[in-house]
Every structure is written in structure tokens, then in C-alpha cells.
Amino acid sequence: MICSDAAGILTMTTTAAFLSGPHHHIINGQAVPAASGETFLVQNPATEVDIASVARGSAVDIDAAVHAARHAFENGWKDMPAPKRTDILNRFAAKIAKNADLLADVETSESGTPRSWSYPTMLQGFPSFLSYYAGWPTKILGDTIPAHPLGRDDQDFLVYTQREPIGVVGAITPWNSPAGIFLMKLAPALAAGCTVVVKSPELAPLTTELMVRLAHEAGLPDGVLNLVHGYGADAGAALAAHPGVDKISFTGSTATGRLILDAAKGNLKKVSLELGGKSPFVVMKDADLDEAAPAAAIACFGMSGQNCMAATRIFVHEDIMASFLEKLDQTIDFLKVGNGFDQGVFVGPLISAAQKEKVLGYIEAGKADGATLHRGGKALDGPGHWVEPTVFTNCRHDMRIAREEIFGPVMTILPFGDDEAALDTALNDTNYGLSGSVWSKDIGKAIRLSRKIDSGQVAINAHAAISAETPFGGNRQSGWGRELGKEGLDEYLKTKAISVRLA
Known part of the structure; x- marks a missing residue:
């Protein structure tokens, strides 16, 4: 080895x-x-x-x-x-x-x-x-x-x-x-x-x-x-x-x-x-945050975000936002960044210098558009193509970081309230339709919401549930x-x- x-x-x-x-x-x-x-x-x-x-x-x-x-x-x-x-x-x-x-x-x-x-x-x-x-x-x-x-x-x-x-x-x-x-x-x-x-x-x-x-x-x-x-x-x-x-x-x-x-x-x-993909990850008011917050971090930052199914649009009910962010930060603090051969590493490098510069460009665009940089946002010292796990809060649906595929370790968090119609519209407010997930203890509610997500694959209380037996692919500009x-x-x-x- x-x-x-x-x-x-x-x-x-x-x-x-x-x-x-x-x-x-x-x-x-x-x-x-x-x-x-x-x-x-x-x-x-x-x-x-x-x-x-x-x-x-x-x-x-x-x-x-x-x-x-x-x-x-x-x-x-x-x-x-x-x-x-x-x-x-x-x-x-x-x-x-x-x-x-x-x-x-x-x-x-x-x-x-x-x-x-x-x-x-x-x-x-x-x-x-x-x-x-x-x-x-x-x-x-x-x-x-x-x-x-x-x-x-x-x-x-x-x-x-x-x-x-x-x-x-x-x-x-x-x-x-x-x-x-x-x-x-x-x-x-x-x-x-x-x-x-x-x-x-x-x-x-x-x-x-x-x-x-x-x-x-x-x-x-x-x-x-x-x-x-x-x-x-x-x-x-x-x-x-x-x-x-x-x-x-x-x-x-x-x-x-x-x-x-x-x-x-x-x-x-x-x-x-x-x-491409820009997958929604929906955290309902009644979700188990001890499961949902770590899952969001893993689904976004696994493979350094270089994953078409990455959970990069995190919809969180405004009533639980503070608790969600606290648990999210605890998980990210635990995610080790480094050479993939080193023990305990979860977040590896980006594939190239060009990809790193692209990701850093999106981070600057997020700042310019008024999103709040909650954590991360910087390149790490080389050699290697490193960008630390980055989280933006207070994002809007018209921001580039919320609409375009970044293909890097950048999470956008979009708050929502009790207006179900507004949430339904926001879920599909990108050109993509590859994956997504809904997190809720109310399975009936989760299934009803999953039906409104226009994507080829949706999971409930899980994300990117891929198996050999399960068809995988995208709608709209996520593929044929x-x-x-x-x-x-x-x-x-x-x-x-x-x-x-x-x-």
C-alpha cells in the first residue's frame, strides 16, 4: 500500500x-x-x-x-x-x-x-x-x-x-x-x-x-x-x-x-x-437535529464537495436555525482536512489549482451578494489544492452561490418559515434536478414534500441513498x-x- x-x-x-x-x-x-x-x-x-x-x-x-x-x-x-x-x-x-x-x-x-x-x-x-x-x-x-x-x-x-x-x-x-x-x-x-x-x-x-x-x-x-x-x-x-x-x-x-x-x-x-446538481437538503421544524446537522455536513463536504449529489442548498426552518448551526459547527469541527492517506482525514484536496480558484471565486461572489460568511472561506496553505469547509447563512435564492453548481466545499443555508407555498417554489428554483432529501419525524409530511422536489432521486432522513438496484439520474439540466x-x-x-x- x-x-x-x-x-x-x-x-x-x-x-x-x-x-x-x-x-x-x-x-x-x-x-x-x-x-x-x-x-x-x-x-x-x-x-x-x-x-x-x-x-x-x-x-x-x-x-x-x-x-x-x-x-x-x-x-x-x-x-x-x-x-x-x-x-x-x-x-x-x-x-x-x-x-x-x-x-x-x-x-x-x-x-x-x-x-x-x-x-x-x-x-x-x-x-x-x-x-x-x-x-x-x-x-x-x-x-x-x-x-x-x-x-x-x-x-x-x-x-x-x-x-x-x-x-x-x-x-x-x-x-x-x-x-x-x-x-x-x-x-x-x-x-x-x-x-x-x-x-x-x-x-x-x-x-x-x-x-x-x-x-x-x-x-x-x-x-x-x-x-x-x-x-x-x-x-x-x-x-x-x-x-x-x-x-x-x-x-x-x-x-x-x-x-x-x-x-x-x-x-x-x-x-x-x-x-450537474444543486441538491436541496430540507430540515423541517420537527427534524432530529442530532441526525440532520451531521448528515448535512457529511453530504456537503464529503469528497470536498466535488460530488454532483452534494447537499449544497440547506433549507432550515427559521425556528430551529440557531440549534441547527450549533450542531453543524460541532460536526465540521470534527471533520479533518488533509492528505487522503493520513489517518482520520474526511475532507481531501480539490482536484486542481483551477478548481480551487473557481471555488474561491464563488466564495467571493457570495460575500459580494450579501450572504453571511458563517465559517471558512479561505484557501489553506499548500502544497495541495485546499479550501476549508465553508458555510454561508442568510442566503437568498437569487444568489449565485444558491443557484449554480460550485463543486467545492461550500454550503449555502436558506431559512424558511411556515409558508409552504414559498418553500415549494424555492426547492426547484435552480436549473438542476438530480437529488435531494427531506428531514422530518413526520414521515407523511416528508413524503408529501418529497413529491414536490423535481429531481431524479430523493431520500427521507438520509441523503444520496445510492445502491446498485436503485435508478439514479437527473431531471431538467441534470441530465437525460x-x-x-x-x-x-x-x-x-x-x-x-x-x-x-x-x-
């Missing part, structure tokens, strides 16, 4: 050996350098030390990967017996759990995610995505339909449907959860019988590469899963526009999602998008389509109707 001392210096271990490379694309089962010979550097955001040199892909590399995926799709994978696909997915899940230490070290090294999060998710959480979808290949069923084609009522027909894999999938994944979101796309795609080309996130490509290597060790045939590293403007754009790709699955910013849609118009490929659950599988299937004249 990798570890750090107080200065964040990485010790030489198995993980360090992996990081030292080489880090090539993986196309048709083979590690290959970029066609251009170019590379780019990956930095540890906690130390600002370059930890790897990675192949920089272009349209040429994407084209080679798409052709490999098409050949594998047409020559074996789409017609592989369902139980064999199940076996491969289960073996892949076991490989991830067995290599949880290595995967956690790599993810923490490149993304800054505290190891207290990266290790348990690699050991149990993320393998469950594969295990869940491993059960689906034998259950992808069609229907028989009692139908007669128009004008042929006197003739005997058998009409039935069959579900078929959509084809070659292009997956473009983000840096904030490189393992989990990769598997959210890959597991249902493979279960459906699709082949995949993944473009890894340029700020954190190494976890994805290690996952692809493990997939091949688990017995995935060559060409079924192909990896191209590179920048979004080069490799990502080429993948989104490639005429040999049948579907794009993208997770990232809403602005980039619009570019994906434009690029996909050429061959009208299917598109699913998981985009769903991931996870049966709905996530449907994104990778198409329906064919077959009408057989029996006479």
Missing part, C-alpha cells in the same frame, strides 16, 4: 510501481502508446507532485478503439451465451474486491479522495454494481403480443419482441469518482451485450486503466472493453462524434453535456447524460436517462418487434 508522512511524500510500494507506468491505451486487449507519441502528466492534488505520465489520445486512437469494439461486438460478444457473460461479470467483481487496496491507493493518489472512502467502496460498494448486473443477462426478456397487422385480421400471426444490445458504447467518465462512475456505465453495458470504448478522465485516468486491466484478467475477451486516455477536447470529442459509436454515456458538467449532444447529431447516436437499477440496463438495449405469419 501507499502511505504518506506529514509532508505527503509517497513511499515506494506496489502502488508506486504501478504509478511509475507505463500508462498506455488498451485497445483490442493490448497496451499501445498514443499514435502521436504524446503523453501528459497526472498530478497528486494533495502534494502537487506529478505521479504518472499517460498516453495522450487523439481521434486516431479513438478510431482504432471503436473499430476493435465493433469487431468484438459483431464477432462473439453480442451472441455470447448469457451465463458466460454472467460468469465474467462475477469474476470481474471478485478481482476488484481482491485488489481493493491497490485500487484505493491509486484513486486516492490521483483524485485526493480520502482512503477512508476509497477503500471500502472498492472492497464492497463498487463490486456490487457488477454483481447486480451479473444477474441480468439471463433475464433480458421479450414479450409475445396478441396482435394482427392492419387489414389482416383473418390471418394468424405470432408477434413477439426481443431485446438486443444497442451496439458500441462510448463512455466518458469524470475525475471525481473515476471507479464508481466507470462501473455504473460498464456493468449494464456488458450485461446487455454491448462493447465499450471508455475515455478516461484526464485529471484522474489511472484508476480507470487499472480497472480495465482487471477486467481482462477476469476473462473479458479482447476488444470488448477498450480504453483511450486523453483530453476531452481531443479524445472525448472524437468519441462523441464517431460514426461507429451507437451510444454515448457521459457524466460531467452541463456545459460539456451540451457539447456531447452537438457532437452526437452526426449519426443520431443515443445519448445518456448525468450532469438513468443509471443503475433495471432502468440503467434499459439504456443499453433496443427492442425489435418480429411478426410471423403462421398460415
Whole structure:
């Protein structure tokens, strides 16, 4: 395993050996350098030390990967017996759990995610995505339909449907959860019988590469899963526009999602998008503050706020505001900020210097707009891209910090009173609709309020309750389509109707 001392210096271990490379694309089962010979550097955001040199892909590399995926799709994978696909997915899940230490070290090294999060998710959480979808290949069923084609009522027909894999999938994944979101796309795609080309996130490509290597060790045939590293403007754009790709699955910013849609118009490929969020976290007057206040801190500052489901809009009834803030502060005081390899760290660094400057810009905008800086608001001394957990109170709905996705450790607290109509309006007063939660001892009241939140996922007395079985995705400018659950599988299937004249 990798570890750090107080200065964040990485010790030489198995993980360090992996990081030292080489880090090539993986196309048709083979590690290959970029066609251009170019590379780019990956930095540890906690130390600002370059930890790897990675192949920089272009349209040429994407084209080679798409052709490999098409050949594998047409020559074996789409017609592989369902139980064999199940076996491969289960073996892949076991490989991830067995290599949880290595995967956690790599993810923490490149993304800054505290190891207290990266290790348990690699050991149990993320393998469950594969295990869940491993059960689906034998259950992808069609229907028989009692139908007669128009004008042929006197003739005997058998009409039935069959579900078929959509084809070659292009997956473009983000840096904030490189393992989990990769598997959210890959597991249902493979279960459906699709082949995949993944473009890894340029700020954190190494976890994805290690996952692809493990997939091949688990017995995935060559060409079924192909990896191209590179920048979004080069490799990502080429993948989104490639005429040999049948579907794009993208997770990232809403602005980039619009570019994906434009690029996909050429061959009208299917598109699913998981985009930004500005999730409401509603604390009713009767909420259990011993649960709600700590949960709000964890839901906002976990992953340093670099989470599309982060609870960044905290609605608190004015009658309990003082008590809520007291308990919130007690929790934040307990949340340790630091290198993700250090013991007890909960809040790691932001991913880059640019992201830190963006977050600090929003903090200044909050001050300028008249919000009260309750705590935090400053960058911490480097090296590393640090911003301390920040809380604004007395926020209004028209403030940028209350409407726009910051993607950093910044919480906005919006008071509300007994005017239910005003609260109903405020809950959806952003462009986003990804997640949300309601905190109340009155479950009936909480359920009624949850129905008014226009988002793809809402929890009651919990936040971001994600599981392999539960569909996840956004409404409005938070995206198109769903991931996870049966709905996530449907994104990778198409329906064919077959009408057989029996006479």
C-alpha cells in the first residue's frame, strides 16, 4: 500500500510501481502508446507532485478503439451465451474486491479522495454494481403480443419482441469518482451485450486503466472493453462524434453535456447524460437535529464537495436555525482536512489549482451578494489544492452561490418559515434536478414534500441513498436517462418487434 508522512511524500510500494507506468491505451486487449507519441502528466492534488505520465489520445486512437469494439461486438460478444457473460461479470467483481487496496491507493493518489472512502467502496460498494448486473443477462426478456397487422385480421400471426444490445458504447467518465462512475456505465453495458470504448478522465485516468486491466484478467475477451486516455477536447470529442459509436454515456458538467449532444447529431447516436446538481437538503421544524446537522455536513463536504449529489442548498426552518448551526459547527469541527492517506482525514484536496480558484471565486461572489460568511472561506496553505469547509447563512435564492453548481466545499443555508407555498417554489428554483432529501419525524409530511422536489432521486432522513438496484439520474439540466437499477440496463438495449405469419 501507499502511505504518506506529514509532508505527503509517497513511499515506494506496489502502488508506486504501478504509478511509475507505463500508462498506455488498451485497445483490442493490448497496451499501445498514443499514435502521436504524446503523453501528459497526472498530478497528486494533495502534494502537487506529478505521479504518472499517460498516453495522450487523439481521434486516431479513438478510431482504432471503436473499430476493435465493433469487431468484438459483431464477432462473439453480442451472441455470447448469457451465463458466460454472467460468469465474467462475477469474476470481474471478485478481482476488484481482491485488489481493493491497490485500487484505493491509486484513486486516492490521483483524485485526493480520502482512503477512508476509497477503500471500502472498492472492497464492497463498487463490486456490487457488477454483481447486480451479473444477474441480468439471463433475464433480458421479450414479450409475445396478441396482435394482427392492419387489414389482416383473418390471418394468424405470432408477434413477439426481443431485446438486443444497442451496439458500441462510448463512455466518458469524470475525475471525481473515476471507479464508481466507470462501473455504473460498464456493468449494464456488458450485461446487455454491448462493447465499450471508455475515455478516461484526464485529471484522474489511472484508476480507470487499472480497472480495465482487471477486467481482462477476469476473462473479458479482447476488444470488448477498450480504453483511450486523453483530453476531452481531443479524445472525448472524437468519441462523441464517431460514426461507429451507437451510444454515448457521459457524466460531467452541463456545459460539456451540451457539447456531447452537438457532437452526437452526426449519426443520431443515443445519448445518456448525468450532469450537474444543486441538491436541496430540507430540515423541517420537527427534524432530529442530532441526525440532520451531521448528515448535512457529511453530504456537503464529503469528497470536498466535488460530488454532483452534494447537499449544497440547506433549507432550515427559521425556528430551529440557531440549534441547527450549533450542531453543524460541532460536526465540521470534527471533520479533518488533509492528505487522503493520513489517518482520520474526511475532507481531501480539490482536484486542481483551477478548481480551487473557481471555488474561491464563488466564495467571493457570495460575500459580494450579501450572504453571511458563517465559517471558512479561505484557501489553506499548500502544497495541495485546499479550501476549508465553508458555510454561508442568510442566503437568498437569487444568489449565485444558491443557484449554480460550485463543486467545492461550500454550503449555502436558506431559512424558511411556515409558508409552504414559498418553500415549494424555492426547492426547484435552480436549473438542476438530480437529488435531494427531506428531514422530518413526520414521515407523511416528508413524503408529501418529497413529491414536490423535481429531481431524479430523493431520500427521507438520509441523503444520496445510492445502491446498485436503485435508478439514479437527473431531471431538467441534470441530465437525460438513468443509471443503475433495471432502468440503467434499459439504456443499453433496443427492442425489435418480429411478426410471423403462421398460415
